[in-house]
């Protein structure tokens with residue numbers, strides 16, 4: 001069974017004369033372990049689709065089965081259950097400024113009451129080491145570079161070993177070298193842990209990390225092409 005199985009999803013913002021159709025009959029299948037990049041022009045509906053698949057926005061038309069649960073017309077508790085199995089990475093890393101790198105990553109484990117405080121710190125430290133920040137555990141975001149902050153965000157998204165990682169423009173605020181480094185780390189960790197990634201980007205420099213690139217234009221998926229390598 002596909003990890004993400006979308007059929008005929010449409011979505012509009014607003015009502016009446018302000019109604020704007022943003023997604024038009026979208027179909028999308030993503031298998032377990034795949035790294036899929038979703039690209040396309042600004043305003044084509046990429047973030048809207050990502051937030052629907054992440055259980056952050058409710059769609060009412062079509063079908064979107066994510067991690068085995070139907071999200072279209074779903075109850076909030078279904079979406080919450082799915083959200084708990086997803087790691088999110090955003091353009092702005094969304095780290096908490098007063099907290100250290102270690103504390104930011106530990107926060108992602110706070111819902112898991114099977115872990116003791118020591119185990120959380122151990123796992124967070126291990127994951128920060130994996131992203132190359134073993135020497136920066138006690139630094140706060142303002143003491144880190146943009147690329148290092150995004151690596152903390154990657155560690156935070158992956159520390160709970162999510163089945164699915166959704167990333168929205170994760171390299172948009174990074175230079176070429178740190179953007180590429182960040183997504184390569186993300187790819188390596190996803191492959192190590194068997195996670196599936198759906199990543200929205202305009203950044204053609206990172207298309208080569210994908211197993212598959214799909215394009216959204218004016219709310220509709222255009223035919224799939226192989227990633228340029």
Ligand SMILES: Nc1ncnc2c1ncn2[C@@H]1O[C@H](COP(=O)(O)OP(=O)(O)OP(=O)(O)O)[C@@H](O)[C@H]1O
Nearest residue numbers: 013014020022040041042043044045046047048049
């Ligand atoms: N909350 C909202 N209310 C009304 N319209 C919205 C809302 N969010 C997005 N839109 C509109 O929906 C369309 C699609 O937006 P979306 O953010 O999904 O596109 P995108 O492809 O991710 O764009 P970008 O690449 O610029 O981030 C845009 O025209 C946008 O202005």
